[in-house]
Each structure stands twice: as C-alpha cells, then as structure tokens.
Amino acid sequence: xxxxxxxxxxxxxxxxxxxxxxxxxxxxxxxxxxxxxxxxxxxxxxxxxxxxxxxxxxxxxxxxxxxxxxxxxxxxxxxxxxxxxxxxxxxxxxxxxxxxxxxxxxxxxxxxxxxxxxxxxxxxxxxxxxxxxxxxxxxxxxxxxxxxxxxxxxxxxxxxxxxxxxxxxxxxxxxxxxxxxxxxxxxxxxxxxxxxxxxxxxxxxxxxxxxxxxxxxxxxxxxxxxxxxxxxxxxxxxxxxxxxxxxxxxxxxxxxxxxxxxxxxxxxxxxxxxxxxxxxxxxxxxxxxxxxxxxxxxxxxxxxxxxxxxxxxxxxxxxxxxxxxxxxxxx
Amino acid sequence: xxxxxxxxxxxxxxxxxxxxxxxxxxxxxxxxxxxxxxxxxxxxxxxxxxxxxxxxxxxxxxxxxxxxxxxxxxxxxxxxxxxxxxxxxxxxxxxxxxxxxxxxxxxxxxxxxxxxxxxxxxxxxxxxxxxxxxxxxxxxxxxxxxxxxxxxxxxxxxxxxxxxxxxxxxxxxxxxxxxxxxxxxxxxxxxxxxxxxxxxxxxxxxxxxxxxxxxxxxxxxxxxxxxxxxxxxxxxxxxxxxxxxxxxxxxxxxxxxxxxxxxxxxxxxxxxxxxxxxxxxxxxxxxxxxxxxxxxxxxxxxxxxxxxxxxxxxxxxxxxxxxxxxxxxxxxxxxxxxxxxxxxxxxxxxxxx
Numbered sequence: 260x261x262x263x264x265x266x267x268x269x270x271x272x273x274x275x276x277x278x279x280x281x282x283x284x285x286x287x288x289x290x291x292x293x294x295x296x297x298x299x300x301x302x303x304x305x306x307x308x309x310x311x312x313x314x315x316x317x318x319x320x321x322x323x324x325x326x327x328x329x330x331x332x333x334x335x336x337x338x339x340x341x342x343x344x345x346x347x348x349x350x351x352x353x354x355x356x357x358x359x360x361x362x363x364x365x366x367x368x369x370x371x372x373x374x375x376x377x378x379x380x381x382x383x384x385x386x387x388x389x390x391x392x393x394x395x396x397x398x399x400x401x402x403x404x405x406x407x408x409x410x411x412x413x414x415x416x417x418x419x420x421x422x423x424x425x426x427x428x429x430x431x432x433x434x435x436x437x438x439x440x441x442x443x444x445x446x447x448x449x450x451x452x453x454x455x456x457x458x459x460x461x462x463x464x465x466x467x468x469x470x471x472x473x474x475x476x477x478x479x480x481x482x483x484x485x486x487x488x489x490x491x492x493x494x495x496x497x498x499x500x501x502x503x504x505x506x507x508x509x510x511x512x513x514x515x516x517x518x519x520x521x522x523x524x525x526x527x528x529x530x531x532x533x534x535x536x537x538x539x540x541x542x543x544x545x546x547x548x549x550x551x552x553x554x555x556x557x558x559x560x561x562x563x564x565x566x567x568x569x570x571x572x573x574x575x576x577x578x579x580x581x582x583x584x585x586x587x588x589x590x
Numbered sequence: 591x592x593x594x595x596x597x598x599x600x601x602x603x604x605x606x607x608x609x610x611x612x613x614x615x616x617x618x619x620x621x622x623x624x625x626x627x628x629x630x631x632x633x634x635x636x637x638x639x640x641x642x643x644x645x646x647x648x649x650x651x652x653x654x655x656x657x658x659x660x661x662x663x664x665x666x667x668x669x670x671x672x673x674x675x676x677x678x679x680x681x682x683x684x685x686x687x688x689x690x691x692x693x694x695x696x697x698x699x700x701x702x703x704x705x706x707x708x709x710x711x712x713x714x715x716x717x718x719x720x721x722x723x724x725x726x727x728x729x730x731x732x733x734x735x736x737x738x739x740x741x742x743x744x745x746x747x748x749x750x751x752x753x754x755x756x757x758x759x760x761x762x763x764x765x766x767x768x769x770x771x772x773x774x775x776x777x778x779x780x781x782x783x784x785x786x787x788x789x790x791x792x793x794x795x796x797x798x799x800x801x802x803x804x805x806x807x808x809x810x811x812x813x814x815x816x817x818x819x820x821x822x823x824x825x826x827x828x829x830x831x832x833x834x835x836x837x838x839x840x841x842x843x844x845x846x847x848x849x850x851x852x853x854x855x856x857x858x859x860x861x862x863x864x865x866x867x868x869x870x871x872x873x874x875x876x877x878x879x880x881x882x883x884x885x886x887x888x889x890x891x892x893x894x895x896x897x898x899x900x901x902x903x904x905x906x907x908x909x910x911x912x913x914x915x916x917x918x919x920x921x922x923x924x925x926x927x928x929x930x931x932x933x934x935x936x937x938x939x940x941x942x943x
C-alpha cells in the first residue's frame with residue numbers, strides 16, 4: 260500500500276519577530292548577510308528561529324520536519340556563501356523571482372565545511388523522529404555559483420558534488436534528504452553533459468544510506484534531462500504538479516519513475532490556501548494518470564521552498580498538507 | 591523631444607545630460623519613529639501629526655535632491671512605505687497578509703489580490719502637488735508599473751498574471767491622467783519585474799499602450815527596469831510607447847552594456863552610474879568613466895544620468911554623496927563634451943568587403 264508522507268522542501272519564512280530582530284542585529288546591506296562567522300547575539304537569535312520553525316512543523320504534525328534553513332540568506336546558494344574559499348559579489352536575481360542572492364564566486368578548493376550539518380545537528384536535539392535534511396542539488400548549486408578556480412564546468416560540477424557529499428556525510432541521523440534541483444528545469448543541461456550530471460548526483464547520494472529525494476521544480480524536466488536524471492541512484496524523484504502537471508505526467512508515461520515520488524501539490528508561491536480535498540484529488544489524479552506505476556512512498560509537499568509566503572499562510576499550508584495525507588482518509 | 595523642457599535656464603554647458611534619480615531615498619530616522627508612534631495605540635501621535643511629519647520629510651528630502659544639483663527631482667518617496675504595498679492599500683480588491691522576503695533582510699508586505707480590482711483613492715496626485723510647491727525644479731513622478739504590481743502580488747482571482755497586469759494597467763492610466771492634469775510632465779513607470787520571465791516584454795508593451803492612452807505627447811514617459819537579463823527584452827522594448835529607458839548596469843560592472851550596442855538605441859538612455867547596494871561612494875572620476883559607458887550606446891542628447899535604482903537602502907550620507915558626485919561628474923563630462931575632449935559613438939564597424 261502506498262504510504263503518504265507530508266513534508267516540505269524547507270527554507271521556511273522567518274517568524275515576523277525574527278525578521279525585525281535580525282534586521283536590527285545584522286543590517287540590510289549585502290555585506291551584513293550570513294557568512295558563517297556570526298556573533299553570539301545573531302547565533303542565539305537563529306537558535307530561537309530554529310526552535311520556532313521546528314515547533315511550527317511539529318504543531319502541524321507533519322511526517323517530516325526540516326531544520327527550516329532560517330539562516331539561508333542567499334537561498335540555495337547558502338552552502339557556498341558561507342564557505343571560506345568563496346567570495347560573495349553583487350546581488351543577482353534568484354531564478355525568475357523577485358528575489359535576490361549574493362553571487363558566490365568560487366576562488367579556491369571546495370573543502371569540507373560542515374555548516375549545514377551543524378545546523379541539522381542542532382535541529383536534531385528537538386526532533387525525535389522524522390528529521391529531514393535539505394541541500395541544494397549539485398547541478399543547481401553549481402548553476403547558482405561562478406567558478407573562478409576549477410576552470411572547467413564539468414570539473415566544477417564534480418567539485419560541488421564532492422563538497423555536498425562531504426556535507427551530507429557529516430549529517431546526523433535523518434529520515435530523508437531533499438536535494439533541491441530547480442536548475443534542472445530552469446537551466447537544463449545539454450544532452451552531452453547528461454552522464455556528468457548523473458555522476459554528480461551519484462556522488463552526492465552515495466554519501467548517505469538515507470532515502471534521498473531529488474526535487475526539481477518550477478516546471479517539468481525536459482525529456483533528455485529526465486532520462487539522464489533517472490540514470491542516477493536515489494530513492495525518490497520530485498514532480499512539481501502545481502507549475503506543470505501535464506509534462507510531468509508525460510515524462511512518467513514515457514520513461515517511468517522511481518518507486519517513490521515527491522509531489523508538489525500545494526502552491527508555495529500563492530497565498531490562496533488549498534482545500535485538503537483538492538490536495539487529495541491532486542494526489543489521486545496523479546496515480547490515475549500513471550496506472551503502470553506502483554508507488555511505495557508518496558511525499559506530499561509544497562512545490563517550491565516556502566520563504567515566498569507570509570507566515571500566516573505558510574502555517575495554514577502546513578496544516579493542509581498534514582490533513583490531506585492522513586492515511587485513513589487517503590486510503 | 592521631451593527632455594529640453596527640463597534644461598535649467600542657467601545651465602552652464604551647451605551639452606545637457608539630464609540628471610535625475612530613480613525615486614526612493616533613505617527616510618530620516620525621525621520619520622520611522624513618527625510612524626512607529628502613529629502605529630502605537632498608547633501614543634498621542636495622531637493622523638494629523640503623522641501627515642505633518644511626512645510633509646516635513648518630503649520638504650527636507652526634495653531640498654536634499656535640489657542641493658545635490660539633481661535636475662529632475664523627487665521627494666524620495668517619503669510617503670510611500672514600499673513600491674507595491676503602497677499602491678495595493680489604495681486599490682480595492684487587494685489585501686496584505688504579512689511581510690515576505692525579497693533578499694537578505696529586506697521584506698515587503700506582498701499583497702494578495704482576493705477580489706476583482708478597482709480604483710479606490712488617488713495614489714500620487716497629492717504627493718506630486720505637494721512636492722511641486724516645495725521646489726522650482728521639475729518634479730519626476732515614479733509610479734510602480736502594472737506588470738510589477740501583478741508579478742509581485744499573489745494572484746488568487748484572475749486566470750493569469752497577464753490578465754491581472756492589464757487590469758492594473760487601466761488603473762495606472764487613470765492615475766497618470768490625473769497626474770498630468772495636476773501638471774506632471776515626467777512620469778517614470780517602474781517595472782523591475784520586467785526582464786525576469788521570457789517574453790514578458792510583450793505583456794509590458796501592451797500594458798504601456800494602455801497607460802499612455804490619452805496622455806499628451808509632450809509628457810515624458812520613462813521606463814525603469816533593473817536587475818534583469820536585458821538580452822531578454824532588447825531590442826523589443828524599442829517598440830514601447832515611452833521616451834526613455836532607465837537601466838541598472840553599474841551593479842553588474844556594465845557587463846550587459848553590449849546588449850544595447852547590437853541594435854541602434856533609438857530611445858533616450860537613463861544610465862545607472864552609481865551602485866545602490868554598496869555604501870562606498872564612487873569617486874567623481876569613476877562616475878565619469880561610467881557616464882562614458884553610456885556614450886558608447888547613445889549620443890549625449892539621448893543620455894540621462896541616474897543611480898542604478900532607488901537609494902533607500904543606503905545610509906543617508908552615502909546616498910547624498912552619491913547624488914552630489916553624480917551631478918559633479920555629469921557637469922564635468924558636459925564640459926569635456928563642449929570642449930570636444932570626449933569622443934562618443936560606436937567604434938566604426940568595418941565594411942563587409
């Protein structure tokens with residue numbers, strides 16, 4: 260029987276009190292943002308943020324709980340923005356959004372850092388079961404950064420993958436890991452790079468025994484991208500049904516899917532709060548459209564990271580995800 | 591051309607590079623304090639007190655622009671809390687549910703469109719009228735464009751963002767008509783959301799047609815676009831019914847300048863010559879070099895000089911000094927142009943044969 264698991268891709272909105280407090284403590288120029296060397300007052304605030312974000316998910320009774328990524332000022336570029344061999348330059352647009360991050364420019368070896376693992380370690384103190392790690396996937400992280408050190412895009416991608424593998428290897432015990440890969444949709448690779456990209460995914464996923472969900476979003480993967488991604492080893496693949504359900508279904512009908520899938524069924528970029536019945540209908544529709552597949556685990560999630568939403572609506576959406584995936588109702 | 595009306599009577603040079611700003615400016619700390627008190631139920635500060643504070647701030651900052659020597663001034667948007675939220679509060683059908691992140695610790699109350707939208711109260715007419723009484727300088731009116739209003743709202747109602755943008759465009763047209771009636775001669779449509787989505791220029795083009803419908807030709811219409819991929823919208827934007835494009839290129843060290851030299855730039859270019867995300871003030875010499883980048887794209891009579899974007903995130907002293915250096919640099923470039931010491935225009939393209 261299919262198991263439904265409610266979760267999110269993380270990067271939760273900061274609680275409103277923290278927005279004000281951190282702005283006061285840190286400032287709002289680009290050099291004021293997180294670089295991995297924050298002082299005690301800032302660290303203490305983020306510790307409270309972490310507690311709040313975890314408590315919100317636990318209150319909503321989600322099956323998986325993320326650390327919340329409150330410190331990720333630069334969105335998915337965060338793990339590089341805090342690295343000692345990376346400089347942060349001017350602010351650049353974050354995909355096709357009204358959001359910006361500091362361009363990370365890699366100027367030296369991407370050695371082990373441990374920043375994300377350390378956040379997760381602190382989160383694990385508050386989560387008894389269902390802790391979920393969140394990392395950018397190697398393709399997206401390389402895409403968001405500028406390389407001034409490796410000099411070759413395949414070599415750079417491999418180095419980013421090794422770096423993420425190191426981070427993942429240092430994680431405490433987690434139930435699931437989401438590797439967020441919007442660039443696979445937004446900036447797809449040419450067919451001849453396919454093998455290199457699946458190798459990069461393998462490098463990361465081989466660093467853990469935990470179930471890894473590769474989670475592309477903002478549309479569906481182009482066919483050649485989809486086929487190459489399926490060549491890599493991982494537990495579950497994500498499908499953003501909010502942005503483009505038809506092409507996602509097409510990919511599965513043409514090329515199949517892993518046994519486990521993560522379905523973006525709640526819109527992380529609109530305040531209109533879905534009815535739990537609507538979400539259940541989306542889950543059922545997905546299975547009807549792909550009758551040849553038998554799914555083990557279906558992660559029901561928001562389709563994108565959550566920091567686009569105001570806190571009030573974000574909380575309501577967590578509740579919807581939980582309500583929609585109650586096993587007895589779905590089954 | 592619409593720009594000569596802004597040349598000061600005592601302009602010292604034959605060449606005239608119009609200097610202006612994009613709009614927002616750091617608010618005096620006491621204005622933030624006044625707002626906090628106005629929001630505090632226990633404080634005695636009432637609507638009238640807060641209005642007085644905003645009037646005072648508007649006077650002060652308009653004069654600050656004048657003192658820096660800016661040709662077409664604004665009041666630094668002292669009455670506006672933010673570039674989308676401010677308008678949303680004046681449009682029926684919009685509601686705000688709390689702040690969302692833009693970048694770092696910069697947030698705005700992104701509105702949700704929860705019902706069909708309609709024009710409720712005036713947006714900027716009183717702001718324009720007040721500013722005009724404070725200064726003898728021409729006053730520019732920046733107004734958030736319909737595509738950005740649509741793109742930066744949560745659309746809970748309309749079938750598409752495009753439909754919502756056209757609805758907003760009709761409301762912007764209504765506001766611009768009233769501004770023109772009140773005497774405004776320089777309107778800047780801010781569309782920072784443009785150049786972020788493929789083919790969005792077609793939607794913005796239609797929005798602009800709606801906005802200028804019925805507006806006299808001598809009213810200067812500018813379009814400000816920032817932090818986008820300009821190759822996505824150029825040369826298509828040359829078809830837009832506007833006189834001037836205001837672009838942000840300093841922050842990216844003019845890496846995108848080439849985009850504008852591939853096809854002849856047939857509109858006026860308002861070039862960003864100081865970075866608004868770095869508080870370090872560019873030297874006059876540095877800014878002169880940046881202005882000369884603009885002369886690689888257009889001749890002097892089509893060049894306007896401005897900061898990359900609104901200055902509001904900078905410390906106030908840094909914002910002021912950037913404006914002052916911008917003006918000094920511009921006047922020096924004009925003198926150099928008068929003296930024939932600056933060559934401009936594209937390098938001659940060798941003939942095919």
